[in-house]
Amino acid sequence: MKTQDTNLSIRPPRSPRVRLGGFVHLPRLIDKARAVSNDSAGDYVYGDGSLLDSEFFKLTGISSGEFLEEVSRGGGDWEVLQWVHENLSRPLAPFQIQSWSQWLETLPGLSLGARAWFAEYASNLTPAREDIGTLFEYLDIDDYVTFGGAA
Template identity: 30%
Template sequence: MDLRTTFPRSMRVTLEGYVHLARMIDKCRAVLAGTEGEYIYPCPMDDRLMAFAGITAAQFTAAVKQHLNDEGVIQWFRGIATPHAQAELDEWNRMMLSRGPTTPEKQASFDKYRDAVDPSRTDLTSWADLQDLEEGRTVPRRA
């Protein structure tokens, strides 16, 4: 995957019940290929997913390197990730998708990135929405 010419999958894409997993796979593949461009792996969102799953970046990177397709990574993930009740996973997914800036400094960065893409979108409050907006995906207006 060449993230210098294309975007990773949206954080909203779900694999094995987890949001962000598909995006993390795409970014890891790009890092392994040296084609990550401006994307960062592992980033803080990746770290949150790996901590929730009980895995390390080294383990995940080795699995992505070993398995050339999503199905292989998913099988590995299913076998190693800390199991969670569906309600807990659903809550974690909601948290990830609604998570926004947590400090004034992060809010300023968020506003700067948003304003560079579309300053009229002051309705956006989550990093997931901002990523989708930056990458040209449709983001519904929020009330």
């Protein structure tokens, strides 16, 4: 499959845990941008409407539009990573990227209302899943269940 052919209506993006250049979520963000660029994002949200995407854009100072434009050029992950480093609003040391990635990986969720929804969602899975406590855990299980897996 060519990178431009990413279709999120038939498979999920990569897990938010997968890192590229130390950035957690970046490979998933690339997958979503590729799908948006060819109008095959399915139910996935890209850009400022996505908590994880917006956190990446806040950290890097890159806009969702600029990122989408770069990914739409069709380069591979390495080219996108190089572009990200060239377009950071301020230099980031490896420890800063790692700290941000660790923080994002353990993010418990969203607003209080969204957390209540999240708790209800986890308890309604069959069997109930008390082990789902972070946004990454939710996304991993949601992607798996959406594409045919059993909770």
